Amino acid sequence: MSAADDRSSVHEPPAPVGLYEPFISSGRLIALSAISSARGGRLVTGKVGRDLDLEAGRAAARNAAENLLAVLLDAVGGEEARVEQILFVRGYVNAAEDFPAVHKVIDAASELIIHKLGERGRHARTALGCATLPNNNAVTIDAMAVIAG
Amino acid sequence: MSAADDRSSVHEPPAPVGLYEPFISSGRLIALSAISSARGGRLVTGKVGRDLDLEAGRAAARNAAENLLAVLLDAVGGEEARVEQILFVRGYVNAAEDFPAVHKVIDAASELIIHKLGERGRHARTALGCATLPNNNAVTIDAMAVIAG
Amino acid sequence: MSAADDRSSVHEPPAPVGLYEPFISSGRLIALSAISSARGGRLVTGKVGRDLDLEAGRAAARNAAENLLAVLLDAVGGEEARVEQILFVRGYVNAAEDFPAVHKVIDAASELIIHKLGERGRHARTALGCATLPNNNAVTIDAMAVIAG
Numbered sequence: 001m002s003a004a005d006d007r008s009s010v011h012e013p014p015a016p017v018g019l020y021e022p023f024i025s026s027g028r029l030i031a032l033s034a035i036s037s038a039r040g041g042r043l044v045t046g047k048v049g050r051d052l053d054l055e056a057g058r059a060a061a062r063n064a065a066e067n068l069l070a071v072l073l074d075a076v077g078g079e080e081a082r083v084e085q086i087l088f089v090r091g092y093v094n095a096a097e098d099f100p101a102v103h104k105v106i107d108a109a110s111e112l113i114i115h116k117l118g119e120r121g122r123h124a125r126t127a128l129g130c131a132t133l134p135n136n137n138a139v140t141i142d143a144m145a146v147i148a149g
Numbered sequence: 150m151s152a153a154d155d156r157s158s159v160h161e162p163p164a165p166v167g168l169y170e171p172f173i174s175s176g177r178l179i180a181l182s183a184i185s186s187a188r189g190g191r192l193v194t195g196k197v198g199r200d201l202d203l204e205a206g207r208a209a210a211r212n213a214a215e216n217l218l219a220v221l222l223d224a225v226g227g228e229e230a231r232v233e234q235i236l237f238v239r240g241y242v243n244a245a246e247d248f249p250a251v252h253k254v255i256d257a258a259s260e261l262i263i264h265k266l267g268e269r270g271r272h273a274r275t276a277l278g279c280a281t282l283p284n285n286n287a288v289t290i291d292a293m294a295v296i297a298g
Numbered sequence: 299m300s301a302a303d304d305r306s307s308v309h310e311p312p313a314p315v316g317l318y319e320p321f322i323s324s325g326r327l328i329a330l331s332a333i334s335s336a337r338g339g340r341l342v343t344g345k346v347g348r349d350l351d352l353e354a355g356r357a358a359a360r361n362a363a364e365n366l367l368a369v370l371l372d373a374v375g376g377e378e379a380r381v382e383q384i385l386f387v388r389g390y391v392n393a394a395e396d397f398p399a400v401h402k403v404i405d406a407a408s409e410l411i412i413h414k415l416g417e418r419g420r421h422a423r424t425a426l427g428c429a430t431l432p433n434n435n436a437v438t439i440d441a442m443a444v445i446a447g
Contacts, residue, residue, distance in 0.1 A: 018252040019259040020274035024236050026295040029178075029327075031237040034275035047247075049430075087322050088329040088442070092277055095430045098345075103316040103432035110317035125318035126332035126440045128390055129430030132198075132244045132278030134252035142275045144237070146324040167401045168408035169423035173385050175444040178327075180386040183424035196396075241426055281347075281393045281427030283401035291424045293386070 013067040013074075014038035017134050022071045028084070028149055032071055034092065034142040036135070037063035045136040049099030052138055057093060058108035060139040064091075065109035068141050069116055075147070082148040086113060086123040092140045095129030102129045109141050162216040162223075163187035166283050171220045177233070177298055181220055183241065183291040185284070186212035194285040198248030201287055206242060207257035209288040213240075214258035217290050218265055224296070231297040235262060235272040241289045244278030251278045258290050311365040311372075312336035315432050320369045326382070326447055330369055332390065332440040334433070335361035343434040347397030350436055355391060356406035358437040362389075363407035366439050367414055373445070380446040384411060384421040390438045393427030400427045407439050 014036055016022055023032045037044045037060035048057035076082035091106030093099075106127040114121040123143070133140050163185055165171055172181045186193045186209035197206035225231040240255030242248075255276040263270040272292070282289050312334055314320055321330045335342045335358035346355035374380035389404030391397075404425040412419040421441070431438050 016274075018256040018274070018276070019263065020238070021271050022273075024234065024271065024273045026234045026236055027177075028325075029236065029295075031273035031293065033273040085322065085324045087324055087327065088440075089318070090275070092275070094278075097280075097429050098434060099430045100434045101432075102430060107316045114317065122319050122322065124320070124322045124329035124331040124440070125314075125316070126388070126390070126438070127316070127432050128277075128426075128428050129392075130277050131246050131280045131395075131429045132248045132251060134250075134276050136247060136249045140275070142237075142273070144329065146327075165423075167405045167423070167425070168412065169387070170420050171422070173383065173420065173422045175383045175385055176326075178385065178444075180422035180442065182422040239424070241424070243427075246429075277426075279426050280395050280429045281397045281400060283399075283425050285396060285398045289424070291386075291422070 011070055013070040023075045025075060028146050030075055030145050030147050032068055032143040034140040035064055035067045036137040036140050039063055043135060044138045046138055047094050047096045048105055048138055049096035054101055054104060057105040057138060061105050061109040062112050064139050064141040065112040068143055072145060083117060083120055084146045084148055085120050086143060086145045088144045089123045089125045090142050091127045092130050092133055094133045094138050099129055103127045160219055162219040172224045174224060177295050179224055179294050179296050181217055181292040183289040184213055184216045185286040185289050188212055192284060193287045195287055196243050196245050197254055197287055198245035203250055203253060206254040206287060210254050210258040211261050213288050213290040214261040217292055232266060232269055233295045233297055235270050235292060235294045237293045238272045238274045239291050240276045241279050241282055243282045243287050248278055252276045309368055311368040321373045323373060326444050328373055328443050328445050330366055330441040332438040333362055333365045334435040334438050337361055341433060342436045344436055345392050345394045346403055346436055347394030352399055352402060355403040355436060359403050359407040360410050362437050362439040363410040366441055370443060381415060381418055382444045382446055383418050384441060384443045386442045387421045387423045388440050389425045390428050390431055392431045392436050397427055401425045403437060
């Protein structure tokens, strides 16, 4: 997918829900804050495996990944080619105790990131099931990446 | 706030509660271990949203942030000016299931860090609600930062 | 322990359980995905403090650390001397609510890493108790490290 295609799909990601920045870069390293799946102010809330099924969780993860990439694209001034490599993605699922498939939820985010960025989107990853997340969001995702100077 | 002011408020942060270091630096990158809100050996324990209310959680988060900054100041030999940028803060709240305000708990930590370090204290952030934390602490906080060589 | 000794103990770590890489490096920084304690396809599942006791949790953490180091050794082409420093280890315990000893679980991982790598294995660390983990694993561990170019 070309940078032009990506730009055409860029939307306004949700603003931080507290006293932090959407991203901070230093040198070529960039830290991307955990972001929710909110789209147009609509949150997806509740626990996956209790209030939401796997597919609903995956849809939320996909949207969170789109939001994360919108922040990243903004961080590089819209020049997608300046994204050198996604290093680490962490995916947080507001999950029912013993829900066995948080990795399948976060796979939907990983898939989107790799689809958009190709090899540069391949990443190390950690998926966790959490007791709760900000505003009872179902899924949030954060990342570290390397960008061209 | 000047470095001199900061030094005057420096206290002894709690020691690691296991086989790890308070911080590790390599080049200009520094990793700061999760630290509790303990002050003078007194822990704040329990779940926010069950055993502790929001304000008690925020007070713990504020203390944890002070402890984190005390470790960071120690890491730069007391020269606060060598702290270039806080990159990433992660805030962990021992939270009741479905507690909706873990971000408001961690905002108290973010506020303290920004108050102490100004622009250099602005950070990317992730806030999580956990099933439990070491020693049943209510809040722990870790960070990555960039320091001058 | 020499590199030769280490090589002799190298085993095949478990493959990723989703659409991510075991590790990603960029420059001298390497991100290592969360890895389970699986050995020969056998997972250790369940909650520490409910289904597993502390010692069983520690055994899982130790195995997860061995798996993590096997990935790291693979990442440096088997040349252990190219591992310069472990920066950050995060240990995730699938833990019963209020279980007070997640740090003691993860200490078993830290001990193994320091035993294998000496000073270069000393690390900053965060230990968390999670509501659930991928495939109901009892323990997973991820890391950031610095390697020689």
